[in-house]
Amino acid sequence: MRCVEREEFDFAFVDQVSPAFEGLRVIRHLVRYNLHTPFVVVARRMDALCYQQALAVGAVDYLEKPVSNREMNWLIDNYLGSSLTK
Numbered sequence: 001m002r003c004v005e006r007e008e009f010d011f012a013f014v015d016q017v018s019p020a021f022e023g024l025r026v027i028r029h030l031v032r033y034n035l036h037t038p039f040v041v042v043a044r045r046m047d048a049l050c051y052q053q054a055l056a057v058g059a060v061d062y063l064e065k066p067v068s069n070r071e072m073n074w075l076i077d078n079y080l081g082s083s084l085t086k
Contacts, residue, residue: 001025001026001029004026004029004030004033004034005029005033008034008037009030009034009037010037010076010080011037011038011039011040011075011076011079011080012030012034012037012038012039012040013039013040013042013067013072014026014027014030014039014040014041014042014059015041015042015043016041016042016043016044016047016050016054023041024050024053024054024057027039027041027054027057027058027059028057031057031058038060038079038080039058039059039060040059040060040061040062040063040075041054041059041061041062041063042063042064042065042067043062043063043064043065044064044065045064045065046062046064050062060075060079061075
């Protein structure tokens with residue numbers, strides 16, 4: 001979380017970690033310090049409550065593991081408009 005305070009991020013993937021959604025704490029910190037950083041929550045399994053919480057705090061997507069490199073690159077390219085996937 002200290003990195004979030006010191007650096008700006010173009011995009012972030014946040015691990016849900018557990019059904020208690022400890023990643024929500026990281027997300028709130030990220031939003032506080034990097035308001036315009038798009039982020040995706042990655043979960044071990046789909047959880048409706050965590051999905052709703054993630055979207056409520058600003059997640060652009062909520063994905064179930066495993067997430068392929070291709071899908072990660074597509075998300076980054078889609079939200080940043082970069083040429084990272086080319």
